[in-house]
Amino acid sequence: MSREVDNALRRLEASQEIYDNYVETAENVEKLYKTYEEFHNLLKGQETEVIEVSEFLSADPRYYNIPADYRVLSNAIDVYNRKPIYLSKHEPPGTTIVLLNALYHIFNNWGDWRECNIIIGTDASYRPHGRVEKINDHTFLIILGRYLVSDTFILSAAIYELIFDIRSESQAEISFVEAFSEQNFEKVLPKSVHAFQLPYMIAQILSGDRLRIGARFRDETLQKKLQYAISLQTTMIVFLISHELAHIYFDHFDRDDPNAEIFEHFIRGMMSDDTFYADYEGELNHYFSKVFPRHSSEISADLEALRVAGNVGVDLFNNKYPGLAGAFIFLQLISALDKLNFYRAYGTDVFEHIDKFSFNRNLLAADIIVPFRNHPWGRTRVTIVSNIYKAYPIWQGGPQRSEDAQTFEVNTLQNVISGAHFLIDYNLQGALDVLARVLSRGGEISVHLTGDLTRIMHYASKDSESFVYTCPTVRLLSGSWCYYGRFSDVYGEGSPI
Ligand SMILES: [Zn+2]
Known part of the structure; x- marks a missing residue:
């Protein structure tokens, strides 16, 4: 990961932390982030099977409502491992799955954007509902409204x-x-x-x-x-x-x-x-x-x-x-x-x-x-x-x-x-x-x-x-x-x- 990608990710994560600390106690934020990190590591694993992700999600009632079936989870694992996408480690499992599944379909239809590093995440702001920032000629940061x-x-x-x-x-x-x-x-x-x-x-x-x-x-x-x-x-x-x-x-x-x-x-x-x-x-x-x-x-x-x-x-x-x-x-x-x-x-x-x-x-x-x-x-x-x-x-x-x-x-x-x-x-x-x-x-x-x-x-x-x-x-x-x-x-x- 280049320094510029890393810096942009840190910036996104800092803005997410401000919001999460606003709605949560510090202790809970720490616990949540630990689970999020485990989730991202699991998705990114080369050998990860859909069933493992599905079991991870069903072990915690918080994630029961994530709209994901076999196909969606498999797309998410696939695209996370195949393409230059960077997600914040503070991105919750629900939005992670939705974003990766959408990216999977976009890349299948619009070339794979392999020459671009795409850093993507959600935060709590609505307006603008989405924005994109150019970090350098081939690195871009996209932030979308979480809700x-x-x-x-x-x-x-x-x-x-x-x-x-x-x-x-x-x-x-x-x-x-x-x-x-x-x-x-x-x-x-x-x-x-x-x-x-x-x-x-x-x-x-x-x-x-x-x-x-x-x-x-x-x-x-x-x-x-x-x-x-x-x-x-x-x-x-x-x-x-x-x-x-x-x-x-x-x-x-x-x-x-x-x-x-x-x-x-x-x-x-x-x-x-x-x-x-x-x-x-x-x-x-x-x-x-x-x-x-x-x-x-x-x-x-x-x-x-x-x-x-x-x-x-x-x-x-x-x-x-x-x-x-x-x-x-x-x-x-x-x-x-x-x-x-x-x-x-x-x-x-x-x-x-x-x-x-x-x-x-x-x-x-x-x-x-x-x-x-x-x-x-x-x-x-x-x-x-x-x-x-x-x-x-x-x-x-x-x-x-x-x-x-x-x-x-x-x-x-x-x-x-x-x-x-x-x-x-x-x-x-x-x-x-x-x-x-x-x-x-x-x-x-x-x-x-x-x-x-x-x-x-x-x-x-x-x-x-x-x-x-x-x-x-x-x-x-x-x-x-x-x-x-x-x-x-x-x-x-x-x-x-
Ligand atoms: Zn626009």
């Missing part, structure tokens, strides 16, 4: 249950893509338990350790269909990591984005009848000359990441559209998290600064009135990326039209995009309400969402030590997932709100 990596699993499981509902209600055999449309979700979601759960699932990604939920899934999902949910989550994380790799691929550190001109032309075309702006030319010229060069890089990275997610969809589902669905759900999620994050940072809903209609309908409105420096608002990003992708369904580092397939491609993509939009948007106000409750209290909250629409909340006071990890985490016989412990033993009965 974005871990909590997308229960989101995927919930979405997959909705797809089962749609399939079981329909008379004919319907494919994933046919099921995955706004109209179908509109029929099943409002009467499903997931209308109650999804707002919590979205809010907890932003809240991190402040809000942990246990959500109930059906036995059928837990026993037989888990692989689908794991695969859908994999496409989301593939999208997240590929976005960062695309910044390396385009060398966005040292060069302007090669697609900026195409995008500017395209976006101006999308805005040609927009009457929202007071000084249309002035505001737009300012945006395109001063802000857009950065934003253009983000759009290029998203398009490249979509291409990879579609290819991984073919590996996992024999069809690129489930891969694209995962990527578009993820983009919609980023858009939702931007809005929640604005609330967390400024204490107001962004709709108080810019009305809902303009925010949703006027492209760039949010970026001009309440701009973020590095990334476009998620809402703008998803609109631009969706439209460009529909115009150029085959994107290979730049625009390529596929004339023959175009009508089919565009219709199918439209289905996927509107389904992803509905799934997240329908739950966004609920997620904002949940976040507002979390922020109005000190300390951490654990919520158990049952299958019969009741909710049990447990609060820990701000100064109670080691809330998350010292509570016994169990996988309930009823099939609940994630961090649900017998908190009443420790903190007394929680008061429902």
Whole structure:
């Protein structure tokens, strides 16, 4: 390992230590890190068998909820031993497995990046949800939001249950893509338990350790269909990591984005009848000359990441559209998290600064009135990326039209995009309400969402030590997932709100 790789790793580990010491006692941090290190050593062993990793994970209730089957664990061992990847020794087993499995699929589809040293890890920050730093010409540090990596699993499981509902209600055999449309979700979601759960699932990604939920899934999902949910989550994380790799691929550190001109032309075309702006030319010229060069890089990275997610969809589902669905759900999620994050940072809903209609309908409105420096608002990003992708369904580092397939491609993509939009948007106000409750209290909250629409909340006071990890985490016989412990033993009965 070179000195530079080593230094970058130490920096990542130091930032993880600060957070872990914040939520944990020093003694517990030490214990955790010891287990993490054993886990990494096991995964990296040349002779390690899947069964050993599986036994390691099942020996500790904390790891019962890690979404991993034989295939995922085998991919993780394989890629960790084959490629120049460096993980922090403080990376928890759950995110380690998710990251390595996604990298395995990315390398299978996008060359093996052998000439690059990739240092990768998660920390507790959300914004930016992911970032990449150039350490030297062939060494890069990628840091991703920890809860974005871990909590997308229960989101995927919930979405997959909705797809089962749609399939079981329909008379004919319907494919994933046919099921995955706004109209179908509109029929099943409002009467499903997931209308109650999804707002919590979205809010907890932003809240991190402040809000942990246990959500109930059906036995059928837990026993037989888990692989689908794991695969859908994999496409989301593939999208997240590929976005960062695309910044390396385009060398966005040292060069302007090669697609900026195409995008500017395209976006101006999308805005040609927009009457929202007071000084249309002035505001737009300012945006395109001063802000857009950065934003253009983000759009290029998203398009490249979509291409990879579609290819991984073919590996996992024999069809690129489930891969694209995962990527578009993820983009919609980023858009939702931007809005929640604005609330967390400024204490107001962004709709108080810019009305809902303009925010949703006027492209760039949010970026001009309440701009973020590095990334476009998620809402703008998803609109631009969706439209460009529909115009150029085959994107290979730049625009390529596929004339023959175009009508089919565009219709199918439209289905996927509107389904992803509905799934997240329908739950966004609920997620904002949940976040507002979390922020109005000190300390951490654990919520158990049952299958019969009741909710049990447990609060820990701000100064109670080691809330998350010292509570016994169990996988309930009823099939609940994630961090649900017998908190009443420790903190007394929680008061429902
Ligand atoms: Zn980016």
